[in-house]
Amino acid sequence: MSAPAGIPLVDLKAQFATIANELREATVKALERTDYILGGEVAEFEKEFAAWTGTKHCVACASGTDALMLAFRSLGIGAGDEVVMQANTFVATPLGAILGGARPAFVDCDPKTLQVDIAAMEKAITQKTRALVPVHLYGQAVGKNLGAAGDGGALTTNSDEIAQKLKLLRNYGSVVKYVHDTFGTNSRLDTIQAAVLRVKLRHLTKWVDARQAAAARFHELLAGIKGVTLPAPCGKEEHCWHLYVVRVEERDRVLKQLQDAGVGAGIHYPIPCHLQGAMKDLGYRKGDFPNAEATAGKILSLPIYPEITGDQQKRVAEELAKAVKK
Ligand SMILES: *Cc1c(COP(=O)(O)O)cnc(C)c1O
Secondary structure, eight states: OOOOOOBOSSOHHHHHHHHHHHHHHHHHHHHHHOOOBSOHHHHHHHHHHHHHHTOSEEEEESOHHHHHHHHHHHTTOOTTOEEEEESSSOTHHHHHHHHTTOEEEEEOBOTTTOSBOHHHHHHTOOTTEEEEEOOOGGGBSSOOOOOBSBOOEEEEESOHHHHHHHHHHTBTTOSSTTOOSSOOOBOOOBHHHHHHHHHHHHHHHHHHHHHHHHHHHHHHHHTTOTTOBOOOOOSSSOBOOSOEEEEOSSHHHHHHHHHHTTBOOBOSOSSOGGGSGGGGGGOOOTTSSHHHHHHHTTEEEEOOOTTOOHHHHHHHHHHHHHHHHO
């Protein structure tokens, strides 16, 4: 008996198949024009992404980490300043602050929604606090569903002044070539990535709708399974379901059993930021953020992507039910 085809955590091939021709056309055009750095496609992508997000400006850059770092620097946040954020996020969030010269101040998450505990955030504010960073974890409210063909990042703002500063900072601190009045860095979105992103942006609303439909299907399929805690939305805000994260006991065993059965599950994220070796100089200890720590041992991300089929989801649900039973 041959094993049934596996279900990956994310299926980028399925997505590529739906837009292959559009991508070929857009990327070849960009290559032929040879305006590889800050080319026309970048400006067009910035215009279109600002419109999609309903903001006045978008400034594209090289990665999400850089976007965070540039955001802090554009606001003059650096040495001696603190930036408050939750401990249960991807390590790039504190890195963005640290690369900008500031210090991340971690707080705990809400035990139900796993989003930042707003009250804890308020309590963490000190004389040194210059920014609060609420991460839209797993895609609650906004998220991370527009991927490039490699690295890319973007910032949006309604401020003309900040947009102008960001454009300086991402390009060596320069508007006029070889004239540098500010310190900047090299963090530009490649033109070819902008061409890819413009193609994908045309599909993004439809893809978010498909993720929401898939999440609704998971809610139904998993509702009756004892021992599986479903994701708890914060409230009426939209969730774009970048990840579908349930909680189970004996998570590592359940994860292994799913993976052995061909179901690609994952953990986002297994180690809270304050317990990462790279952050040890910040002086945090185990026990500082009990919710973030407890949750790290229980969370389990199930496969979700716009192209996932009902049958695939059914199989995920069946395998998960089997795994939590024993
Ligand atoms: C992905 C991510 C980042 C970093 O983005 P990169 O493009 O990988 O640099 C930062 N913060 C959070 C919460 C993320 O999920």
